[in-house]
Amino acid sequence: MVYDGIILSLLIGWFRGGSLKGLANMKLRGGWLFPLLLAVQFAVFFLQERVAWIAKMSNGIFLLVYIIGLAFLWLNRHQPGFPVIFAGVLLNFIVMALNGGRMPVSIEAAQFLGREYIEALKAGMYGKHQAITSETLLPFLGDIIPLSPPYPRRQVISIGDVVMNVGAFLFIQHLMLSAPRHGADDAEKGTTAAPANQ
Template identity: 55%
Template sequence: MVYDGIILSLILGLIRKGSLKGLARIELKYGWVFPLLLIFQIGVFYFQQSSDLIARFSSYSFMLVYIVGLIFLWLNRASSGFMWILAGVFLNFLAMAVNGGRMPVSVDVAAKVLDPSYIQELTGGLYAKHAAMSDSTLLGFLGDVIAYNRPYLGPQVISIGDIIMNIGIFIYIQFLMVTDKTHINSSYVDSMGR
């Protein structure tokens, strides 16, 4: 769902006459951490299918990614929108932490919008970093319980944390695109006044 916040924010930024050049102004502390976390998470997902050892420790690996990600977000909390992103990621982390390191997914909601093969995988055991919700699930309302139908990438089931995180991503991109244009215009006016 992260792509949705990015796409919508870019479109609105352009409608507001913002500049894509503003995206080049991204200055985050330890910004190299994010791509490494993404690569690590993809690696765990890929190899957990072929290795019992990795599958056994994949829950811990996903939680490690979230912990490092939360630290990264906290260090960058002064950036516009990052407190929203931090809050959303923390809610997802909390849902996973109390449920064995996996994001609980409502099978009933998922069955309404997702492919039956996904439901079969989910109910048959662990699927990536997800697990089927059951009577023993804690804080189930923080899990993937919201059906979301996207015309361009298809339906999915998301959490309240995903929505909050996307609000933060939207705010951050708006800040970069529109503030950059304002900054350029004010610099131009200042230089003309001299």
């Protein structure tokens, strides 16, 4: 869901006259941590069914990734939108930490994702997710919000995911609009110069 929000933010920033060049001006403390944490998550996701020790440690690894991610966000809390992203990540971390390191998912909300997904979810074999049960703590913070057509991708998201996307949107808008496209600059010059020519 966060990736969807980033793409949407880029499109809106473009239509608002912003420029992708603004992303090049991004200055983050410990910026190298973000791609590293993404790589670790993808690696664990693909290897946990193939490497026994990774499967045993996967929940702990996911929680460690979240803790480091929260530290990274806190270091950059002065950036527009980062406090909001921090809040969203924290909500996801809390519910995962209280439920064995996995994100609880509503079976009812996920029905449209198919029987194979539901069976894997109930068996605890789907990445860092597990089905919500009567023993789940703070289930309302889990993946309980279904997204289906006309939304482009079928998925179930959490309140924390929504909050993170709001923060990412604010940050990307700030970056893109801080470096307007040349066309927007020219248009402004043309409108301001017009009265002088009359």
